[in-house]
Amino acid sequence: MPNFADKTVLITGASRGQGAAEARLFAQAGARVIVADVLAEEGDALVHDIRQTGNIAEFRKLDVTSEPDWAEAVAFTKARFGALHVLVNNAGVSLRGVDLEHTMRADWERILAVNLTGVFLGIRAAVPLMRESGGGAIVNIGSTAGINGHFAAAYSTSKWGLRGLTKAAAMEYAAAKIRVNAVHPSIVPTPMVAASANFVEAMEYVTPLARSASLEDVAHAVMFLASDEAAYLTGIDLPVDGGFTELGAYRQVWLRATGRAP
């Protein structure tokens, strides 16, 4: 496992789901972790757990769509740990099961505000401290919905946009030794998809590795891109998807053409 001793890592949306798994893994690797989320109770409980194992974590209440919240979170990070080396923009909200024609403008704006504007605000707020800290890494959590065509316009658009933002930031901050990459999970068992058994089952069916990603599958990919071991990687899209993006369409052709599926 990469070593994050003396590194400060801020993870948004970290009170539960994938962000929480990433917080635990970075803390195990020696990082000082800031769990940032709108969910205070779950975030406090996670920080308590991490501290019980002898590792370092703090909770900050952060709504990623709020500029004052970002300013406060970064100021807290500087005051508490003196530096910021890694930012994981993981917070996200989903909207599936409604077609474009019936998507309410308020829902469209909410999804884009959290999943895309939140990432923009986070990068903008964190970069000055990361620069002052000698550089670092930003990992943005997208989705395969931002790589393949998808069927949920607001969510899909937010994740396609995140890829553009990732590349623009990677270009602009390379000189400051800040690498910016994106991780794109396909399907992960978290509260986000807990009520969507049919969707999960269908995704697993078309995935060559025939299962969802585990929380750890994603967390290890995020940690790798954030680590010094990935020192020469910037501006990339890394799908963590069991082959879904590259092979999912042909898997369906293959299943049908060989009589393995009706």
Ligand SMILES: NC(=O)c1ccc[n+]([C@@H]2O[C@H](COP(=O)([O-])OP(=O)(O)OC[C@H]3O[C@@H](n4cnc5c(N)ncnc54)[C@H](O)[C@@H]3O)[C@@H](O)[C@H]2O)c1
């Ligand atoms: N679960 C999946 O199958 C899947 C697949 C692809 C991508 N993703 C992406 O992975 C990321 C993590 O999602 P998850 O699966 O862990 O879902 P989750 O719903 O369990 O966790 C999302 C977290 O983001 C937080 N959050 C929501 N709005 C926020 C805001 N305005 N400010 C701060 N925090 C906020 C929530 O409180 C929650 O803790 C998201 O960006 C999501 O789009 C998830």
